Amino acid sequence: MLRHLNALVEPSVKYFQANNQWVSVLFTARVEAKTFSTSPQKPEPQLKKNVSKAMKAYLERAKEHDEFMKQQNVEFQIGKRHLANMMGENPDTFSQEDIDNAIQYLFPSGLFEKKARPFMRPPEEVFPQRKAAEFDETGRPYHFLFYTGKPNYYKLMHDIVDHINEAYKFEDTMIRKGIKPDPNLALDMSGFQWIDKESLEAELVETIGDKDYETFSTTMDRLYKLPYSYRSKDFLFKYRKPLMSHEKTYQAPKPQYDADGRAFITTYECLRKRARGHVTIRSPGTGKVTVNNQDLTYFAEVQSREQVSETVLIINNRDVYPFMEELIARPFSKKYDILKKYNMC
């Protein structure tokens, strides 16, 4: 019966469908009449987005920031290519160092504060990083620790504790087997310290207090001191910073060679109070010291003589071969204001 009705109605339905008329009502009615089910079918509700104004504003801001960063990135890339073109370099292989040199050349600045000088860097370094949208339109946060206020920081703390617990578990299994930890594998952090507060804040894109930073420091120390901490080596190395080393920071001057082929280094304008002098050290030397073409007795005071002869002592004490000879020229002023010695550890 229905089949016959269908055959009658279908052509007109098709005509009306083409003209987007009120055919849909007929259609749905037909479909409903066909279905046979015991449970009542709920009509599908239209998805009405109940987004609060605050949420809307927040999502808008997050989107704006993303777009802004994208725009800045595009500008930076184009600007980089322009700059490379200006400098006559290949735009594809123009590195950050090249950019810095180019900017220094094009905009020479004598400002004392280096941060006030003109620079051109990727927008990620220039603009403070903001987090992407932290929750979706319904208001459900993506991060499980969002309601702590500092999700990244607390996640990091949880990670450290996870590593500590893993190390404990491993230690337990080793104790059961009767194996002792290998002292050679133990981590050596004597030349390192944990990253400072600013760097940590930049990495987490969150502001943390001093107390939080201290907790982070002490917890990392705790993890590092465990006997099996070497298993979490990669994690630990991510958050450590090398301490300065004298050998790396100090650049020794290169020796020059005189007519006899002896190496010598002259340091000009050494100063201490009102004394000025030039110091020449030759190698290989004899250990002789000459001051203003005179003997060490140029200095009447014993203390000054001790200081000068100490340089020879230090070099000899450290078993540095060859011996050094020293020549100081033209110190004038109070004789006991000897040229200040900077530490020679």
Added chain:
Amino acid sequence: MAAIRTFVKNCQIINRNCAVLSPLVQKHGMSQYPSYYIEPVHKKEMQEDLIKSGEIQKLAHLPTKAARNDQSSSFRQDDLVNLFINYVMRNGEKVLARGLVEKAFENIKRIQLEKYHKCDDEEKKAKIELAPRVIFHQAVENCKPILALTPIKRGGVRYQVPVPITPKRSQFLSMKWLIEAAKEKDATMRFHYQLALELIDAANNKGRVVKRKQDLHKQCEANRAYAHYRWS
């Protein structure tokens, strides 16, 4: 002229000390260095000790202060003697102070040598200490007080209460008393000679300075009853 100069200098010292009262500076006094700077180690033996114990690892990455003019890595260097020279020094005349102390040591040597050569008994001869530095160290050690008296006010009355003192303060008092005793001399006597005599006496546990220390200890013992005033 000299008086005006010293007056100006004292004013400067006062001005400098006012800055010390500020909490920021109080951390490390008038030091030009931040607090994490370490003192340099001059003597080769001490450096080797650090390497052996492994302490050098911690110190290698810390910045060091510049060496002072009176420090050197020579074997004749002695920190206690340098400190003593600084205590003797007045108005920044290091050359004079050092000369006086060196002359005092020379006098000690002469006096001891005279004793040594005059002595006939072999046993006594062996006991005579000839090295001035050893005598100096011994003298300072013998004059160190253990307790000192501080005035504490209780019920409107100031009591002299015996209190313990730190090793540093004790050492300072010892050296200060030695210098004061050397200054209490005849006008015709030289300071460096008197100092030599005081040092030799103190090293033998007799003389004015040791008596002063012992008097102080007796006073402390006498005032034992007030000791609890330290804690009220």
